[in-house]
Amino acid sequence: MQKLLVLVGIVLAPAAFAQQAPQYSQYIFNELVVNPAYAGSKEILTINGTYRTQWTGLEGAPTSQTFSVDGPTGNRSLGWGLHLVNDEIGAQSQTAVYGALSTRIRLNRYADLALGVAAGASQYVLDGTKLNPGTEMPDQAIPEGRVSQVLPDLKIGAFFNTERYYAGLSIANLIPFKDSKTDIATPRRHYFLSSGYVFDINRNVRLKPSILIKEDFRSPTAVDVNAFVLLYNRLWLGASYRTAVPMFTNQQMKQLDKRNAIALIAQVYATKKLRIGYSYDISLNKLRDYSSHEVSVGYYFLKKKYGRILTPRNL
DSSP, X not given: OHHHHHHHHHHHHHHHHOBOOOOOSOGGGOGGGTOGGGTTTTSSEEEEEEEEEXXXXXXXXXXXXXXXXXXXOSSTTEEEEEEEXXXXXXXXXXXXXXXXXXXXXXXXXXXXXXXXXXXXXXEEEEEGGGOOOOSSSOXXXXXXXXXXXXXXXXXXXXXXXXXXXXXXXXXXXXXXXXXXXXXXXXBOOEEEEEEEEOEESSSSEEEEEEEEEEEOSSSOEEEEEEEEEEETTTEEEEEEEEEEEOSSSOOOHHHXXXXXXXXXXXXXXXXXXXXEEEEEEEEXXXXXXXXXXXXXXXXXXXXXXTTEEOOOSOO
């Protein structure tokens, strides 16, 4: 019975509180998933893919897949990107595609400021055949079959970076949808603030702390605090602590503790061009028996500039 209640909460929560942004643990290796201004920031053609399964073993638990490609254009100040998303949670799913453009302003030899915009569309689906409301208390809000809706979407962002430091601010779901013709949860506007820095510990060890804040001004603020070490310019090892704080809500901290989780993350450069990553998430609540797994792959088309090979490993 307890598992059933958890599943009902997972399935019905998005419909009651609006569609939420998919959760990722390895976004720091590809911030295009949260900020369109990131497009082309590495100055090389980059391909990234991610597969995430959350609370493995729990029926109806979320699964997400993303694919993205971004790079520079013939114009040094312009970058482009393409981002595809597939997200499923219980009987509800989202499939989206975005095209991104960014313009970069060179502030000095080592610092850039980029402004970006991404436009796309998402198909939201609610499959009523996967829900079993029971015969005693039928729910008229649950459709008998499969309903879908395609909605346009718009994102904007700003991204500042040097060879060691970065900071980004972005807004997703800019097009409001107050009235939906279906029972599908429509997206809520989200704000993302990220920042990180790379410190040299010694010749072979670097430290990279970072933070991501996710806000919609209706629910508790989600905060990810991360710390990574880069060993021999080849292996990233780190951890992330995910929590929620009542910045703009009146929720009690006891309730917010139920959202806490820890992610253990490893990223290895199998070659100079190929990156492979894995994260293992542990929920610090009643779902602790259901772990989450995320696998990512990145490929970089390296090129020479100023007599050296550009490397994306710092940021």
